[in-house]
Amino acid sequence: MKFWLYSLSALPVLTAGALGQAVFLMVCLSFLALFPDARDAADAASGATAATLAAEGIPSATPSTLAAEGMPSATPPEPPSAALSAPPQSIAAAISAELAEGRPALEPGLRDAIAAAIAGEAERQGIDPWLVYAVAWVESGFDPRSLGRAGERGLMQMLPATARSVAGRFGEPNLHPDRLFDPKTNVRQGAAYLAELLRAHGGDPAKALTAYNSGRAVGAPSRYARRVLSRYEEATRLSQARPPAGAGRKNLPSVEPNRS
Numbered sequence: 001m002k003f004w005l006y007s008l009s010a011l012p013v014l015t016a017g018a019l020g021q022a023v024f025l026m027v028c029l030s031f032l033a034l035f036p037d038a039r040d041a042a043d044a045a046s047g048a049t050a051a052t053l054a055a056e057g058i059p060s061a062t063p064s065t066l067a068a069e070g071m072p073s074a075t076p077p078e079p080p081s082a083a084l085s086a087p088p089q090s091i092a093a094a095i096s097a098e099l100a101e102g103r104p105a106l107e108p109g110l111r112d113a114i115a116a117a118i119a120g121e122a123e124r125q126g127i128d129p130w131l132v133y134a135v136a137w138v139e140s141g142f143d144p145r146s147l148g149r150a151g152e153r154g155l156m157q158m159l160p161a162t163a164r165s166v167a168g169r170f171g172e173p174n175l176h177p178d179r180l181f182d183p184k185t186n187v188r189q190g191a192a193y194l195a196e197l198l199r200a201h202g203g204d205p206a207k208a209l210t211a212y213n214s215g216r217a218v219g220a221p222s223r224y225a226r227r228v229l230s231r232y233e234e235a236t237r238l239s240q241a242r243p244p245a246g247a248g249r250k251n252l253p254s255v256e257p258n259r260s
Contacts, residue, residue, distance in 0.1 A: 091129050092119035094239050098133070103142050110183070114142060114155065117187040124188075125195035130239070131205060132156075132191050134232035135212065138224070144183045153180035156190030163189040166196075205229060 096115035099106055106114070118136070122129035139157040140146035148157050158166075160177035166189045167175035179185045194212060201207035206221035206229065213224040221229075 089119070091122075092116045095119060095129065095133055098235060098239060099142065102137075106142060110144070114144070114183045114187070117184045118191075121184075121187050121191035125191050127191065127195045127198060128232075130236045131228075131232050132187065132194065133235055134228045135190065135194060135209070136187070137231050137235075138228050144186065145181055151177075153177060154186035154190075155183055156186055156194075158186060158189050158193070162193060166192045205232075 092112070092115040095118055096112050099111045099115060100108075103111070114136075118132050119129050122132045136142055136155045139152075140155050142155060144155055146155070146157065147153060150159065152159055153163075158180050160175075160180065163177075163180055163186075164173060164175050167173065169192065170188070175185075175189075180189070194208065197208040197211045198205065201211065206225045209225035209228050210216070210218075210222040213222060
């Protein structure tokens with residue numbers, strides 16, 4: 001490029017006569033013979049520029065540039081499940097609707113409080129709210145005053161010792177056992193404990209649920225885990241197939257709370 005600029009700047013002098021024109025023409029032909037493909041030179045320069053940018057940690061093209069050219073900047077990640085990506089308010093409304101049909105004896109205020117607790121705490125822990133819902137269904141039938149034979153309390157039948165251990169992470173190491181009868185408190189400890197077990201077992205819900213019920217997950221999934229997963233699948237299927245408001249739907253079958 002510099003050569004051409006120099007040549008053009010000298011053009012008025014070189015072309016003053018016939019001899020000058022002949023010399024200028026010969027120089028141009030000689031340059032073309034030495035560099036037959038200007039595009040190759042430009043490509044080489046572009047490649048050098050890209051290499052320089054890469055060495056300096058600067059990308060050669062931005063995502064916005066690629067998008068403007070109709071090219072994806074990267075392979076998109078797998079989308080999260082609908083329950084995890086939906087706002088907690090919409091999940092709470094769906095859970096409340098399921099409870100209205102499956103547990104019609106629950107007062108509307110209590111039903112909404114339970115639904116909000118499940119949606120909010122599941123989002124906090126990054127787990128599927130319908131799995132928390134299924135655990136509460138099997139454990140207590142959504143009776144917040146439920147008391148098990150071993151002293152398990154509330155919606156998710158938390159043992160006081162386990163709940164205190166979990167509550168310590170929330171700054172409440174001295175959680176009183178009777179507070180587990182409060183839906184929000186109970187679901188907070190239960191969802192956190194379930195999330196811990198899911199992480200401990202590589203995200204395997206059958207193993208996590210077996211451990212939730214018996215304290216360990218060895219061998220095949222327990223009968224308890226199969227019951228919860230069955231309720232989970234049923235609840236998610238029904239929530240997705242919910243008819244328009246006012247169309248009505250048959251109540252879910254009654255399930256005896258888990259007492260094992």
